Amino acid sequence: MSNASLYDRYHRQIILPGFGEEGQQNLLNAKVFVVGAGGLGCPALQYLTGAGVGTIGIADDGVVALNNLHRQILYSANDIGLSKAEQAANILRQLNPEINIIPFKTRLTNQNALTLFESFDIIIDGTDNFSTRYMINDACVLLRKPLVYGAVSQFEGQVSVFRNETQDDVNYRDIFPDPPKNDEVPNCAQAGVLGVLPGIIGMMMANETIKIITGIEVPLANRLLIYNSLTNEVYQFNLSPGKTKPAGVPENTSKFLKTDYEWLCASSAANEQIDADTFNALIEKGNIDVIDVREPHELPEVNEFGNIKIPLAQLANSTNQIRSDSVVTFCQTGNRSLVAVKILRRFFGGDKKIYSLRGGIVAWKNRVKQYERQQG
């Protein structure tokens, strides 16, 4: 691009105090990756493209739907059914043909995130579910990449910047250490959202991104901003890095790759308990620790399958006995083992799959008897 056209296209921002040609050059050299080309991603992408961010990656595996159009402002009615990543790239190239836009039609998972993020400078989280949000956060902490976070709920939006340069930089897990279940907090599809709100929050995310790249002012690091679109109130909260993180960011990339983020935020009702048949199938598969959380004197004795005996009260201090990737806890009728699941999940986070045997050992023995009767 010639200097003359560069100067012309970006003239109104180049003349800003503290911005100048240097700020513009920083933008043109920057590589920003936007995860999710939806309500937050669309406005963020549009303004970053306009501002002249030199390379923009877009990851979204979804297609445009009619009920997206009220807030996902890059798409039109003719785009319904088309890939969001590709269609967003097409529209943005028309807006600014002089930058490099790379669409990825794939779903971002912990298996591809590190590779995709590697060649970018800043990551923007415009996703709509907790599993992906925690995964993106962990990837950015491990790669030490700045993450611009935004999320909405009905009439309120949150924005923050996680710089990830040093240990003192707050990340998402310092604010919300316990991953909520995906069905615990209503998303836009369930709770509704006015199109303007993700528009405002997405633009704030673009604004923070530009501040990080150009170094103008201080980005929203170690602070959480909450905007209420009904009252027009804006709140800012100061954040400190967490002192202890028993279930925090995976220590290294190999643990990150093994973390099951879908499960981490999977709905609790569906995933905490397993029935006798599923339990037997898991034992068959192996790599599982079965834990009897009853008191030592309780009957019936269980010797049909291998199990470790750790009474519930001692469980929190005996986690070193648990080594397998899958863990099933059981008690007499399935109540104490639910408490055991909570204790273990708090300790292991997403490192292990932890279940409770529904109905306890009583239900399991009955099921086995029933099965034997059917067979014989």
Next chain:
Amino acid sequence: MKEFRKANGGKFVAVIFMGMNIILFGQLVDIAGSSVFIDSVPDTDRLVNVLHNTYPALAETKYVIAVDKQVITSNTFLNENSVVALLPPFSGG
């Protein structure tokens, strides 16, 4: 809730409530409203007890507490002037 009324020449001038106002955000508003007023408590652990007894659904929801605009990670003393907010995570995008 204690109530103090000051009289000035027989004219009522101020009502001071000895209690705390808690601001709620996001889905917590559906449980308890956008703000709740409770009797003063000395620290955030006791605040959580009172809130969870009054609004049991809060105990089933994830949120963090901010005191005077600082998100806290452990039990924190409160005074009459403390501004307390309950912040839930949002997932929408």
